[in-house]
Amino acid sequence: MRHSIIEAMTADQFSVFVLHLINNNHRMRLLLFIALIYFDNQACAQNSNASRRLLYFTQIKAAEALLRLNEVGEAKRVLEQANVSLRRWEWQLLNAMSDRSVQTLNGHRLAATAIAVNKDGSLLASGGADSSIVIWDARSGEKIFALNGHKGQINSLDFHPDGVQLISGSTDRSVKLWNIKERKEIATVRKDFFRSIYQCKFSPDGKNIGIVSWEFVPKSSPPVQGFAAVISLHDGNLLKRFNTDHHPASALDFSNDGNKLYTATWGFHVKQHDIGSGKDDWDYNIEDIGYYAAFQSCDLSPDGLRIVTSGKDNQVRMLDASNGKLLYLIEPHKGHLKWVNSVRFSENGKLFASASDDQLIKVWEAETGRLLHSLKGHTNNVNALAFSPDNKTIFSVSADGTIKKWNIEKTGQYKFFVCKSGPWYTPVDPSGKLLAAACSDSFLNVWNLETRSVVHSFKGVSAITAAINGDGKFLASANNSIEIFNLSSGKLLGSQRKHRSRITGMDWLPSKNYVATASGDGSIGIWDDRGDSITTVLCNSGPVYSVVFAPDSKQMIAGMSNGKIKFYNTSNWSEVDSFQAATSLFNLRIDPTGKYLLVSGDKGSLLLYNIKTKQRRELKGHNNAIYGIAFHPEGDYAVSASYDLSVKIWDMSSADCVLTLKDFKDELYTVSILPASKRLVVSDVAGFIHVLEW
Template sequence: MAHYRFNNLLGAPYRGGNLCLRGHHLISSVGNRVSEVDLQLSSSTTLPCENLTEIRCVAVSPSGHHMLSFDTDGRAILVNVRKRVTLHHMNFKGKVTACEFSPCGKSFAVLVGKLVQIWATPTMLKEFAPFRLLRTYGGMYDDATCLAWSGDSQWIIVGGKDLTARIYSANHLDGYAPPTLSGHREPLVAVAFCAQLDGFSCYTISEDGALFEWQLLDDEDEDEDDANGSNKSKRRKKGEAAAAAKKKKPKGRRWRLRGKHFFHMPNKLSCARYHARSGMLCAGFAHGVFTLHRLATGEFNHLQTLSISTQKVTSCEWNETGEWIALGCAKLGQLLVWEWQSETYVYKQQGHYYDVNACAYSPDGALIATASDDNTVKVWSAATGSCFVTFDEHSGPVGAVCFLPSGHAVLSASMDGTVRAFDLMRYRNFKTLTSPDPCQFVSLAVDPSGEIVCAGSLDTFQIHIWSLKTGRLLDIFAGHQGPVNALCFSPESPLLASGSWDKTVRLWDVYDGRGQTDVLQHAHDVLAVAFRPDGKQLAAATLDGQIFLWKPDDARLEGTIEGRRDMAGGKTIGDLRSGANVNAGRAFKTLAYSADGALLMAGGNGKSVCMYDVEGTSLLRKFSLSKSKAMDGTIERLDSSRVTDAGPLDLLPDDDDDDDDDDDANDIPGARAHAAGSSNANNGKKKRKTIRCKHVAFAPTGQGWAASTTEGVMVFAKDAGAAFDPTDLGEDVTPAAARRALRHGDARVALLMALRLRGAEEDEALVREVLEKTPPDAVAGALRDFPPALLSPLIESIAARATRGPHAQLMLRWARELCVAHGRAIHAAAHGGMLLPALRRLSKAFAAMHEDLAATAEASVFLLDYVCAAPPPMQAGA
């Protein structure tokens, strides 16, 4: 029951660093994880691999098989992108600012501080030291910022903060001195090679918007250019001396400044990327504008200018063909792909840029709604991980969100004193529920019929009851002496449970108007309540870290779960408490039951979400939310050597760190004022986010659960590989074994074996034989606990036999029992596009069957009337 694994991360498509665009796959960093977007399917997935701190640089090999991700401490992991596994680890012992694979894929270059290191690409073989350093270059007077390879993988151009660019050789050359290209007045942002017909050239771009074009010329060509631009009189006076010097001077090639171009933008240039094949240049600026230019020898042609936001464009990247340009804005969590020729968006996503307070699954499990401190409500597809609608009508932080039982609308409660209902068909706010007196709503609940809406307030300690159909306020329940921070309707009885900081859980009768029915007293503040799906148990989490299990019918305590020790594991930087009492303030703030009521999820201000067995009140598993050392609460043991007289080193400001991205990454989520991010805030110390879980929600299908955390919404799904299936054993899965199981009445095993062997023509005949020879009464048992991975071939097999042979009624029975047993899973998979081809084929087969039956009945209507009108046969002896 506890076999769940990390599946995706929602609410934070982009957090900073560079972008990689390979084919139709876009790779970006999300905190200490890496997200991959399939632009063809518009789906987003997050790799399960984690770095130890925030990722600031990602590099993908030209083949797209390998990926290197570097964190802020210089540690790197090599990942197999297709298999989503970590291959190797490496510590570069310094801050890595850029990394790029060579076009041939045999090596990669890394900028570590002032050094340029060239490494051989690790192979797929098992090696003791897979990373092999080829050579190291120095000579930079300040940190290097950008690099680029030449098309033949022989040269590397590197730009830095020392206002210069240098060209290094990827291979050893005797007597080669790397040339220095100088003249810029600001640090370099981008460099690029450009192979031209008349020579070899490169571009250097600085923060002040200056683009320098350099060309490699022979000495003779350089002398001719000097002669054309010099004074003829002075050349005549020094003619003989110049001729003699020219004879002695050895012939060679030198880099010469060919031209200067300027962008003329009011803000600094933040990123730039050049596409050598098409000659296109994309430049992003600090005020959210990016421009497209076409570069040629001595030409700087402006094509487009587009504003995507008001914040800095952090990164940009071209695809191989130069048709798409990917852009990212780290401050807003914005990620988009622009097709410049048609001037359309290929992909556009923007996550929550403050804390995600709540999440909720739709009744069919296909959608996930999230509420955040940025005043927005977003709806995501659980299958693709993409946000398809954002509601921004609220004027305050949104603290609670839920779906209507029909799944056609989303409700949200906000601190602005309103409860809003959003239509998922027309994507509009169709109802706004308010209170007579201004108040701040922090909790929300909807009854099973979808007619009654309840919201708990933070300041007035009241519960407001509305009719969603009329929008009229029905009643106001008063009785709590503290904020009502938790509400939950019973699925089976007319009861509403409310939890408050006044150390009570109160049960209310909303329908009959009897008001309060029972009061469940606790020793500490109540932080969360949840009803079991059968309505026969109520769970309440309190401030002392315990979970109380009540029977709501007679207000009797059935059991207690001591969860404070289960939340152990994680100390904050600067924590003065010892390890013995570090968990004194730990408590669960959110609870959720599984669809069958057997599991209880609990999360709070810790780095783990705990899964409990309800019947045995025991801990089954702890799910770690993050391993990032850049966040407080993830390290179990602090290093005392990093504590000084001024405080912990991790909290002291870095004088030499002027990276704006790092400052943005350390902003406290939910802090709206920019003054909070200034150097004067918090006495000049760094701000570190603390890992915590604000809300958990179980999918109605039982196939997964989601947790809204400080890192975003983490989605966990069932691990299909953890469940043992005897048909996966290859030697025993034979056609003879399948027919033997069918003869013995085990239709489920026979069907699983037949589908596993599906592929050849004789194996297709085996599937047809199992479907047709299974008794109608055994169809439901054959589909019990059916693997979701085999649903698509099963539907296709049913569709293929629906219009062939005399078994139409039996195929209809298979389709009906399949929908009854796996309707929710099929609906969720259809929303993600995984089962759509098979379902379309089945629908087409049933439509053809309906047409054939209708034609047959219409042709035989008079015969049927004659048969029905004929008198009954005379019985013998009548």
């Protein structure tokens, strides 16, 4: 790598270079960090603001690219290296995106490898490669005490149904029973295992223990015998042994009545064994699949109807527990890109979660296999997870040495469906909690962004534009007619139809409860908060697509579909200025200071216009239509959402794109920045609202 080449790059050029490096192998990622260190040294040597800003924005773009590739640990390291004095909203957003856990616990010197939650969700047990077991208060995260006795890594933990006893399995080839109340070891269950214990689990009635492991068989080919053992908790006697296949048995579970045992192996088998007869009921065998597909984990659904499995082929399989038939398969392009180490059902059976070497935890709808959440925060392989009985809390352990707590109702990044046709506008109230979705499929709904539930539903109202006034009291919506609602009560205050064509844009006058409507008939209507007409402004330049008011209420700015921009004095509604922005226009926004006008259009057209100096600056980066634009309420940033499936954040002082967000699957239509609730809200043409919190 030649330093002179790197030094000559602009921030954008270096970001492209960074992304190229990240998308290649580990050697290329090493080169990335060498380059970043070099840039850091250059910035310090030059001791200039420009150099420091260049390094900072390069780090921001590198961190975003790394997060998109699920290289969470590397992304965090890049963010931590960013100059503290330069960290602003884009850094806060990425930092929040890099860890969505609600709590991080540190209790192990090495990797955290096993996890269990007791029946009432009050206690948490974690095990580590340091051979220790730590008992935590699951609700507060307080460390209560540690249990020591094993001489190897803890591979498995399980609480007894009585909540008093805990069982542990280790690479030291032992299974130990612990009394949690007395904080001591009761017994080593058996001492005649010859290899690591991969999993141990209590039967539902707590009378027996299931264990999976393997042993070396010299005269066999291959010389390995995997097995599952059912052992009496009372006396430690072996009740039943099942030889699985010539690979280690890696996972197990009991049926709800305790009569069946399910096993999964590295030999690509999942089996149901009858404990009474000692026979196998069925065998899901994928030995002939053609690639390495060792099973790592399995879990039976609470209703006993399904069993979920995961493995080293990076896939998740849902099987029918009655016959072992495959119900559905989650392939890597839809799920995890590395080994899937653990799968667990929620207590109610509606969800299951998976943990992977790709550093992610994913939450799925059990019935369909639909992905609901993807949780980032760990910086190394996620080894195991457990659901709390409340069905919303997940605990996970990782090779990064931490235990993390997650609330799947507060993931910090989510989406929800609002309508089939739209939403075309999504105004949000000043609190940042209520969103109105303007849809043209005959209903207008007001949503609570926190609960993702409908607060008010106005059936029969077809809307392609909407606006909420400055104090959050009134909601206006329009299509061919205009409707005014009291946002608090949901009451319709007035409805009028005066325009001869559709209404495509609207805005509230800050100094009065007046709303302006932009129409395809070439006019702007001015209405009071009861929907009564105040006046009509004729623009005489073709269809009016968008309208906004200046923050001081002295000017109204109208955007024509042909790209013409007109300024009007609100004291008498007379035209005072105009300019040609582009050949097409989709949206207008004015910043909170009244200094800048943002104009979006087709083919990635985005113009920043200084109203006082009339200076124009093209914001280049998008390559398709831009409908969604907004300013940060503090005026430091603009944000744009495009049909190119990306959101871009722009620095107003330099007009540079400081961050691009790309994890969207459909064309984007609207965008809002909500500092009051710390949310970035984006809508797409498929009818979904996307929320990113920071």
